[in-house]
Amino acid sequence: MDPVQEGRVVIVGSGLIGCSWAMLFASGGFQVKLYDIVQEQVTKALEKIGKELKELGKTGMLKGTLTADKQLSLISGCTDLKAAVEGAIYLQECTPENLELKKKIFGQLDLIVSNDVILGSSTSCLMPTKLFTGLKHVKQCIVAHPVNPPYYVPLVELVPHPETEPSTVEKTYALMKKIGQSPVRLTKEIDGFALNRLQYAIISEAWRLVGDGVISSDDLDLVMSDGLGMRYAFIGPLETMHLNAEGMLNYCDRYREGMIRVLKTFGPIPDFAGKTEQKINQAMCEKTPADPEHLNARRHWRDECLARLAKLKKEIKSD
Template sequence: MTNKVAVIGAGLIGRAWAIVFARARTPVCLYDVSEPALAQARGAIRTSLEDLVSYGLVDDPDAVMACISIEPDLGRALGDVGYVQECGPEDVAAKREIYAAMEAVVSADTILASSTSGIAASRFTDHLRHPERCLVAHPVNPPYLIPLVEVVPTPATSADAVERTMALMTAVRQQPILVKREVQGFILNRLQGALLNEALRLFRDGYVSAEDLDKTVKYGLGLRWSFMGPLETIDLNAPAGVVDYARRYGPLYRDVDAQRDGSDPWEEQTLAALDAERRAILPSEGLAERQAWRDRRLMALMAHQQAANDA
């Protein structure tokens, strides 16, 4: 089986995946139905690599670029690859068409993985001749800075396809987790959604400002969560571990959970008020610059974590 991979879609996520694979010296072919997107991809990737070089996260951008090829023809892009990372629209009908087109040109054992943020792969692969080689490999944006990948098989996915995908993600320096059963939103977005739902309710009901709520995570929860998860956190936050923690604080959390009334925290009125506060802090014209700042901060954090792991 060839170690060459292909990425379908030359947008933000597709270009980021190309960096992930090429950084590990895995040959990667980038395809997109849009020729302008392909034309812009190489320059955008080079810019990202230059940022990574400045933080010591890439040492030879020319070698990385040499591993990336651009191909406007689907058959040529996928004809000799062992793994495909699809980064198409978050639309079931569109994905069903993309997967039928991919299956027509790949080998029978080529893995077809989707970057979808929350759609179960069984919804867009059940019409294929070989659904057993299809699954989700959901990254966090951008995957070359945040290494988590959620590997989510369908009921039809073979154990071999799961094992090969997990092995590939490990080989290209990502951190794969296995989602044992399909669930909408997978793990990361369900956890993120729970926090966002509660944050919006607290903001909507006048308990806290948007800025102070962000401070709560940035200077509180987020500091611990940047190097350990919530279950390890509670295991270490009581003298005798997780059961001791549950005895001490479980009643509080049960009471708080019972107070949630199930109302929709995503109503337009709430979002408009949130937008007004956020735009007062960061005008719309500053969003792109702040996004670049975010990525540089992530690079610095990643460099720090790598140094800590190597120590």
């Protein structure tokens, strides 16, 4: 059985992503303090986590080797930030995606944290220089961007500020590995980090193909889910190139010209509005009406699929 770890982790913000991080750190045996500004929110979050852990235990999808009850006992709520950070080794900020709010929170943390704790931010698209510049503890700050839902999609993008110490990156990397996540290191910040840059490139071309009437919305999504996505769950685009010919050099030899020719036909950035927006929205709403009930049911289905895929990937890795 995993031993309970020495260090304590603090989660700031107990919403969707904060709860997932709390569960992940507990699965790795860490004590977790879940902080939020309102007690009611913390209580709700702990109840939700308790239910989810029990359910995961029943379905055999629980991460780590500690029981659901043990994992739950490692997580406690808190509304006193100073008490929460006392003696912590790592802090993961998960407050709403609002630069001013996050800057205020990191400013507060800067006044009360020790020189050892690492301050990670879950931000999806705020640059480290915007978040951390000027902080006394900037060396200890890093963006650790998860993918929703983090419990089943293990990738975490680690993005340093120019003044982040290499040891902060290395320690965060090791910690993420320890809790079963799959960290990747960016050497410098760039808008959209890596994941959203790739995602937006795909969305942009998908939008254009549907907008130009080349393919329907449903079929476009199938190109990913039954085509490229099948491979990408196991190997990335670069390894795909390597395997789809006699190695990378041979792939470039064979397909360089074709790739450049096709890429030259990509048009300007779509405006993601107007007729194409209406057309795609209609197709999406036919499949899943955009009300909370239908959206939540479909999200639940998606998460179940991802949970099973995560299990399959784990089995394949340990073969």
